[in-house]
Amino acid sequence: MTRRQRARLIYNPSAGKEALRNQLPDLLDILERGGLEVSCAMTRGANDASVAARQASLEHFDYVIAAGGDGTINEVVNGLSDMEYRPTLGVLPAGTTNDLARALCLPRDLKKACEIIVGRHAMPMDVGRIGDGYFINIAGCGRLTELTYEVPSKLKTHLGQLAYYVKGLEKLPGLKSIHLDIDSPDFAYEGKAMLCLIANSNSVGGFEKLAPNAKLHDGLFDVILVKQLSLPELVTLARLALKGQHVNSDRVVYFQTETLTISSPDLVELNLDGEFGGHLPQRFHCLKHHMKVLVAEPEGTKLLDR
Structure with missing residues (x-):
């Protein structure tokens, strides 16, 4: 039997206007029906997303999905960038400005963004480094x-x-x-x-x-x-x-x-x-x-x- 690819969904429940929290069951259903085995990590404070992303890398998840605003994505990127193995990043733009999602032409509709994730089409992306951060x-x-x-x-x-x-x-x-x-x-x-x-x-x-x-x-x-x-x-x-x-x-x-x-x-x-x-x-x-x-x-x- 072919192994289902694993994804760790790291989400900020207060991002944007808190729409993510209400839609979470539907989003998980789309991801699961798309063939991903999904587990969740909810952020409660500063650097929680970085810690969760680093752990997902250590456990060799195929994907890490950052659900929140640019601050949440920044933490996830900081958690992954120092790691030798880096899972592919997925983005659910649930924040206020969502600059990365805009640059990637991702839809603001979270369900449509989930459909893009299950499509599994990846492109290379640069990361900026400053001191020990990214x-x-x-x-x-x-x-x-x-x-x-x-x-x-x-x-x-x-x-x-x-x-x-x-x-x-x-x-x-x-x-x-x-x-x-x-x-x-x-x-x-x-x-x-x-x-x-x-x-x-x-x-x-x-x-x-x-x-x-x-x-x-x-x-x-x-x-x-x-x-x-x-x-x-x-x-x-x-x-x-x-x-x-x-x-x-x-x-x-x-x-x-x-x-x-x-x-x-x-x-x-x-x-x-x-x-x-x-x-x-x-x-x-x-x-x-x-x-x-x-x-x-x-x-x-x-x-x-x-």
Whole structure:
């Protein structure tokens, strides 16, 4: 008898508007009927998803399914990335922004996302490494990037992505530039900046054109540096970012690189996939094809060709 492939479903019960908790029996039924032997691990606190992912790797599960937002996926990726054996990653986008799901063209409908998982079509995916940690979508520094981990969970649950805009409006008047020293084989910069984003995917904070040339499998980061500007200029730039036209601004530096180092004389916090990620200085390295991720077969072909 052929062995059924095993999947460990790691889920955050409070992700998004808590729809995942209510749909869980139906989702498990789809996965089981699709030929997967599924067991669950529910997260209750910080790093629970990392611990569960690491255990699934040690037990040689075929798949690890991360069900939640980008924070949950980040923890799962951190749990798997140091392991010699890494199960293929599946994603059920139950969070507020779901940047990785957007970049992979995955449906927000959790049942449809389950159908993609049982299709078992995998593509290679890069992972960003910083010190002893990893990220999948974005590493950022600058006051504006702190919004994602300052928005309370309850506010995100009730307002969804609107919670980020509410918090952003609150902080706009107090935004200040920081001094950054950036060094890479492809570009160097020293001076004031509003923020710096190191993107692994094209979707950042729900803006699907913020890093318009980014690909999840090309072995390169797309780095976006916003120079010092006034509040009206910042508002204009945000409007351009909705169309992907911000990269043409003389206030924006946009380049690609495999590795870079960022330091600052200021105390600068880092944001990794929407969560607090320590402080500068740090070195960033793109690990090409470090993991495999499940996607819809036609979309997977488009993503690799893009």
